[in-house]
Amino acid sequence: xxxxxxxxxxxxxxxxxxxxDGYFESFAAKLSEALPFREEAEMPANIIRxxxxxxxxxxxxxxxxxxxxxxxxxxxxxxxxxxxxDANNVIDRNPVLAEAIKNDVFINDYxxxxxxxxDIIDEMIEDGFDSSSLEEIAVSDSDVTFIDPAxxxxxx
Amino acid sequence: MADLPxxxxxLIARLRDPQTCREAFGEVIKTYTEPLYWQIRRMVQSxxxxxxxxxxxxxxxxxxxxxxxxxxxxSTWLYKIAINESITFLDRERKRLSISIDDQEADLARTIxxxxxxxxxxxxxxxxxxxxxxxxxxxxxxxxKYFDDxxxxxxxxxxxxxxxxxxxxxxxxxxxxxxxxxxTD
Numbered sequence: 389x390x391x392x393x394x395x396x397x398x399x400x401x402x403x404x405x406x407x408x409d410g411y412f413e414s415f416a417a418k419l420s421e422a423l424p425f426r427e428e429a430e431m432p433a434n435i436i437r438x439x440x441x442x443x444x445x446x447x448x449x450x451x452x453x454x455x456x457x458x459x460x461x462x463x464x465x466x467x468x469x470x471x472x473x474d475a476n477n478v479i480d481r482n483p484v485l486a487e488a489i490k491n492d493v494f495i496n497d498y499x500x501x502x503x504x505x506x507d508i509i510d511e512m513i514e515d516g517f518d519s520s521s522l523e524e525i526a527v528s529d530s531d532v533t534f535i536d537p538a539x540x541x542x543x544x
Numbered sequence: 545m546a547d548l549p550x551x552x553x554x555l556i557a558r559l560r561d562p563q564t565c566r567e568a569f570g571e572v573i574k575t576y577t578e579p580l581y582w583q584i585r586r587m588v589q590s591x592x593x594x595x596x597x598x599x600x601x602x603x604x605x606x607x608x609x610x611x612x613x614x615x616x617x618x619s620t621w622l623y624k625i626a627i628n629e630s631i632t633f634l635d636r637e638r639k640r641l642s643i644s645i646d647d648q649e650a651d652l653a654r655t656i657x658x659x660x661x662x663x664x665x666x667x668x669x670x671x672x673x674x675x676x677x678x679x680x681x682x683x684x685x686x687x688x689k690y691f692d693d694x695x696x697x698x699x700x701x702x703x704x705x706x707x708x709x710x711x712x713x714x715x716x717x718x719x720x721x722x723x724x725x726x727x728t729d
Binding site: 395396398399401402403404405406407408412415416419420423424426428429430431 | 562565569570573574577581582585591598599603607610659661664665667668671672693718722
């Protein structure tokens, strides 16, 4: 039996593989022609990058700030779009009315002047006031005259 | 594997220039078709399969040329792609035929026996069958060292394995081939 190392030496780094005649030349030529077009690699216009200026660096932050400013403007606009007359009718939002309410003369002249005790009682009964409790109040308060609930006008 | 650094750099610069990249890649194909073919052929054995894998190798390189950073040699990058494509092909074939690794070795041996593109002697045929029976990594290492006389440092860059491990792998491959010959004598 031959020494196995000798066998590898005898084979002499050759494997006996072959290829068809002219294979390498034709392969290279055919494949070079068949290479697909690659837009990203072969179109110069597509790979030109814009110059790295101050504007390109701060642009994202400017856009971000503009976006927030836009959102703020929209919210402000929506709040203004609520009907101004409705808003002013609310006492809390109307400084003139709020000031007038504080004035006793105004209250006496324009609000209490238009009220009488029947209106107040009507309103209370409409709101579900229990008229029987008036009796208890009258008993404990000698200055108050008892009013018979049956004698009260029925609210329509 | 012998790239002159300046030539390598010039070629890489031309590959990155949109005006010259196609022409430069044509030169890459011309230069590397033969060495890559032999590397692939020794893995997949059949000429037709090697032709397909070689074509896929170059197409993959062409489609991902931007990924080549230029800090390694162009040949190293191409060999890496070729080896990956060869291993992927063998895996795919194994799945397609639903066979195990052992069965695939037998299948490769049958391909070698019936290979019309072979004009070697009986010893060379037996060596091919012995190599086909090696694990993939040892097969690669043995082919690169024995047939291409590639430096271990270059092999290390291609295969991503330490030089020491490659030397051990080659030594093991030689031992297995020797025992294959002694068993079949």
